[in-house]
Amino acid sequence: MKKKYPRNEEGFVLVAALLILLVLTVMGISVNRNTTTEVKIALNDRLHKETFYAADAATELATEVLVQSIACFGFSQLTEAEELDGIDEGMRIPGAAGHDFYIEESALGFWRNYNTEGVPIPTDDKDGNGIPDRHMVYPAVFDENLVFDREKTNAQPHSNISIGGNTKLEGGEATQQSDGYRGKGKGLGAGGISLIYDINVQQVGRDGSESVICVQYKHRPGTEGECNYSTYTTK
Structure with a gap:
């Protein structure tokens, strides 16, 4: 006759509950990390697009x-004191x-910058000496x-x-027209030059974006047309 030993399973439910809780906790942490990562990616993408479209608008x-x-080809660069009313400043365009x-x-x-080797990318500070390597900045802050x-x-x-430009020769067009039965012709040629301007924009956005x-x-x-911006100065 075999002896029957009592089976004590009173702690099984507690252990199973703890295991299930542990699994759910790990899953929750994983989902939370993935969500946080997705949020950061979305925010970075938004910041990048915001900075990019601001640069596009600036162009x-x-x-x-x-x-x-x-x-304003013949206009002075406003570097003489009498033209700036004694203020040696740049130019403000409202x-x-x-x-x-x-x-x-x-x-x-x-607008008269002539550069055959290309225009460098502008920056706030050239070579760390506090001098900006740019022609203009927008938007600019002025005091009262x-x-x-x-x-x-x-x-x-x-x-x-x-901004910098270069001159480019334009090819002409020639037209030869026959003058009736006499076999004579008339020729017409047209050509010229164009100014090709490079416009480079560096957008400095929020949180170090660029x-x-x-x-x-x-x-x-x-x-x-007319020279519209030559008289706006910082006064």
Whole structure:
């Protein structure tokens, strides 16, 4: 006759519950980490797109400033004291809602920049010496006296812009027309030059984000309008 030993299973339910709880906890931690990672990716993607589209908008604005200034070929660069009323500053171009351009003092004739080797990417600081390597910046911050505030401008999201042009010969077209039965012809040729401008924008966005866009603008001399921006100065 076999002896029957009592089976004590009083702690089994507790152990099983703890195991299930452990599995659920691990799954919860994993899902939470994945969710956090996805959120960070989404935020970074949004920040990147925001900075990129701001740089793209800056190329459009810079092109407009360039177009409005091309007619100023014979205009002085506003470096003489009498033309600046004694203030040796750059040029302020007022914009809508207080969002103004500022053209650096060394680049007041930016529309006449001739560069056959390309235009460098602009930056806030060239070689770490505190001198910006850019022709203009947008949006620029000015104080109540319309004096450019470089520190506040560089501390906010902004666009550094460089512009330079090169001359390109345009091919002509020739048309030969027969003059009736006499076999004579008339010739017509047309050609000329164009100015090809490189417009480079470095957008400095939020949280250290950055985007660079380089575009070209083609201008045919003789089609410019009036010199609109030559008289706006920091006073």
